Amino acid sequence: MEIIKLVAEAKGKISKLKKEGKSIGFVPTMGALHDGHLSLTAESVKKNDITVVSIFVNPTQFNNPNDLETYPRCIDADLEKLSEYHPDFIFIPEVEEMYPEPDTRVFDFGHLDLVMEGKNRPGHFNGVAQVVSKLFDIVTPDNAYFGQKDFQQVAVIKQMVRELKSSVNVVPCPIIREKDGLAMSSRNLLLDEEQRKNASKISETLFKACNLAAEFSVNELKAWVVDEINKNPYLSIEYFEIVDDTYLQPIESWDENNVKVGCITVQVGKIRLIDNITF
Ligand code: PAF
Numbered sequence: 001m002e003i004i005k006l007v008a009e010a011k012g013k014i015s016k017l018k019k020e021g022k023s024i025g026f027v028p029t030m031g032a033l034h035d036g037h038l039s040l041t042a043e044s045v046k047k048n049d050i051t052v053v054s055i056f057v058n059p060t061q062f063n064n065p066n067d068l069e070t071y072p073r074c075i076d077a078d079l080e081k082l083s084e085y086h087p088d089f090i091f092i093p094e095v096e097e098m099y100p101e102p103d104t105r106v107f108d109f110g111h112l113d114l115v116m117e118g119k120n121r122p123g124h125f126n127g128v129a130q131v132v133s134k135l136f137d138i139v140t141p142d143n144a145y146f147g148q149k150d151f152q153q154v155a156v157i158k159q160m161v162r163e164l165k166s167s168v169n170v171v172p173c174p175i176i177r178e179k180d181g182l183a184m185s186s187r188n189l190l191l192d193e194e195q196r197k198n199a200s201k202i203s204e205t206l207f208k209a210c211n212l213a214a215e216f217s218v219n220e221l222k223a224w225v226v227d228e229i230n231k232n233p234y235l236s237i238e239y240f241e242i243v244d245d246t247y248l249q250p251i252e253s254w255d256e257n258n259v260k261v262g263c264i265t266v267q268v269g270k271i272r273l274i275d276n277i278t279f
Pocket of ligand 1: 028029030056058061128131132150153
């Protein structure tokens with residue numbers, strides 16, 4: 001496992017390996033790694049000759065400066081965890097290395113970023129696309145692995161790949177959960193003990209909603225979820241939407257012929273947690 005900090009060095013090493021015919025798997029992360037990231041790393045190591053993991057807290061995707069400042073950073077623990085999975089390269093650039101000058105590119109996601117996270121965090125997905133497209137240029141992966149917890153992010157990155165006519169294969173991987181059901185997230189580290197206990201109510205509510213879908217209309221179920229979450233004094237719901245899995249359009253009826261995903265964002269104190277479930 002070799003640590004690389006410079007773009008030119010990463011490009012040089014990877015292009016040499018590509019010329020030797022090696023396949024490249026890539027796991028982009030912002031660090032504070034948990035079992036979700038490690039499962040992506042394991043999948044990449046299994047399916048590719050070479051695996052690159054990046055750790056970079058990308059400033060352009062934070063629309064809230066306080067969120068950027070408090071985002072957990074624990075590089076030594078991250079490297080120790082990664083070493084057990086034997087990726088080949090860990091790319092850890094500084095901000096100046098990734099953004100020698102401001103990135104002014106604006107991506108067109110159609111309506112994909114006008115709903116849910118896009119609507120509630122303006123500019124967030126444009127920042128994600130800026131950094132992921134830069135990372136794809138440097139790493140030139142055959143396969144890039146993303147967690148389905150960030151369901152809308154996966155849809156947006158697939159759209160970016162289409163827009164850029166990139167040949168990267170975007171591989172979505174299942175949500176990894178804590179024992180009590182809470183979706184693993186680096187932000188879980190920011191919860192205090194009581195908040196952490198109550199946060200499990202989010203996934204519990206999604207699982208129950210899945211079972212109730214047969215009895216309730218879409219609108220009734222949405223109202224039920226909002227009510228369930230807001231009943232808990234530690235939680236405040238930002239949105240719960242049931243959308244189709246490709247265009248992320250709200251569905252009106254269970255009869256529609258598409259895959260339906262319930263997406264939720266909940267504020268736990270100052271911490272925003274997201275989760276989703278496929279109906
Ligand atoms: O999902 C994340 O951690 C980030 O959005 C990503 C894809 C690493 C881009 O900074």
